[in-house]
Amino acid sequence: MRLPKFSIGVGDRFAHQAKAQLAACVCAAGRGLEIAPVWNKSNREHLIAGSDPRATRAAADAAVRAANWKGPYFVDADHINLGTVDRFLEPCDFFTIDVADAIGKPPAHGEAEKFADRHPEFDRAIAVAAAYKYLFATEEAGKIYRKIADVKGAGNFVTEVSMDETDSPQTPAELQVILAAIADEQIPIQTIAPKFTGRFNKGVDYVGDVRQFEREFADDVTAIAQAVARYGLPANLKLSVHSGSDKFSIYASIRRVLQATGAGVHLKTAGTTWLEELIGLAESGGEGLALCREVYAEAYAHRQELCAPYAAVIDIDAARLPSPGEVSQWTAEQFTSAVRHNQSDPAFNPSVRQLLHVGYKIAAHMGDRYTALLDACEPAIARNVTTNLYHRHIVPVFFGA
Numbered sequence: 001m002r003l004p005k006f007s008i009g010v011g012d013r014f015a016h017q018a019k020a021q022l023a024a025c026v027c028a029a030g031r032g033l034e035i036a037p038v039w040n041k042s043n044r045e046h047l048i049a050g051s052d053p054r055a056t057r058a059a060a061d062a063a064v065r066a067a068n069w070k071g072p073y074f075v076d077a078d079h080i081n082l083g084t085v086d087r088f089l090e091p092c093d094f095f096t097i098d099v100a101d102a103i104g105k106p107p108a109h110g111e112a113e114k115f116a117d118r119h120p121e122f123d124r125a126i127a128v129a130a131a132y133k134y135l136f137a138t139e140e141a142g143k144i145y146r147k148i149a150d151v152k153g154a155g156n157f158v159t160e161v162s163m164d165e166t167d168s169p170q171t172p173a174e175l176q177v178i179l180a181a182i183a184d185e186q187i188p189i190q191t192i193a194p195k196f197t198g199r200f201n202k203g204v205d206y207v208g209d210v211r212q213f214e215r216e217f218a219d220d221v222t223a224i225a226q227a228v229a230r231y232g233l234p235a236n237l238k239l240s241v242h243s244g245s246d247k248f249s250i251y252a253s254i255r256r257v258l259q260a261t262g263a264g265v266h267l268k269t270a271g272t273t274w275l276e277e278l279i280g281l282a283e284s285g286g287e288g289l290a291l292c293r294e295v296y297a298e299a300y301a302h303r304q305e306l307c308a309p310y311a312a313v314i315d316i317d318a319a320r321l322p323s324p325g326e327v328s329q330w331t332a333e334q335f336t337s338a339v340r341h342n343q344s345d346p347a348f349n350p351s352v353r354q355l356l357h358v359g360y361k362i363a364a365h366m367g368d369r370y371t372a373l374l375d376a377c378e379p380a381i382a383r384n385v386t387t388n389l390y391h392r393h394i395v396p397v398f399f400g401a
Helices: 018-030 043-049 053-067 111-118 124-152 172-184 210-231 248-261 272-284 286-301 303-313 332-339 350-357 360-366 368-376 378-399
Strands: 006-011 036-042 074-080 094-098 158-162 191-193 238-241 265-268
Touching (some): 006 018, 018 036, 036 043, 043 074, 043 360, 053 074, 074 158, 094 124, 111 124, 124 172, 172 191, 172 210, 210 248, 248 265, 248 378, 265 378, 272 286, 272 332, 272 368, 272 378, 286 303, 286 332, 286 360, 332 350
Parallel strands (some): 036 074, 074 094, 094 158, 191 238
């Protein structure tokens, strides 16, 4: 099973927008570019939403049939580990192996030095230091990969290794060591998600030095090409940009590097679909707008609880959060202007957007009441989901603004 050169991770908290998401890839295909959709949902998101990975598979399959999509597509067991992978084994064919928590744990005594002995192509001091930091994590990745392969069969799924949810970015030199260690574990990874310099907060733009990001991204692409040639890793191995949703300021950098090198990329855009659902509901007025106001009020009341699991990837200014009483008087235009990620609109409020981004638990508790409104307001929601994914993500990364 082979992941195409370009792919896009499309998360869907409530498994209602697969058709609208696929429509964005259909638009790209109409311009001659194949972008494979990868429907991703983590175990944490399933637990919060009370859903099952089989529902993600069913929604993806139904969307593909309805659109008569002939291209490849995948369902991702997102950010899994040994303890959570089992429920994903049957319905998924893409596995994001997350070993960020294992970074920094020392390997068994002497293993870092043995790694350096096996890889004289590296400066020994650099190899030993990087192995002390990352060797245990790559060994964990090997254990998880083999567990999946024992059930699915080697070659019957796409493997990604994720190291992005950690405190410090990996340097290109460290990435080379990591890839050598992954090759030693005989993991046929097709994409790897390192942590890049800068902040990748959920649902809002990149915060950091864009020029430094571009240099780092280009150096990582070079490191991957060298690892493919040296260690026999899959020829289609490529970078994955996690928390890619709405990182508008780095999209031109990504595009320039892809054009200059011919490399591929996997771009994850998970959380924005849920926000586009809220925007579509608000635009619909009536019950839809009332529910959006209610979601905000509940998210505001429980903001500490909701934000805690995402503390490292959100940056909310409490002083910029309007009171629920104020929001209860907002018109549809006021609500959508605050949430829609249009940085040229003075009404856009990134703190409101981030709070709602982590507030999907509120809608999950509403159960059928929420999903029934998704069905009732589908035209407005679908329009927003497709427009957001195609015009704000696919076009600037793959075609240029």
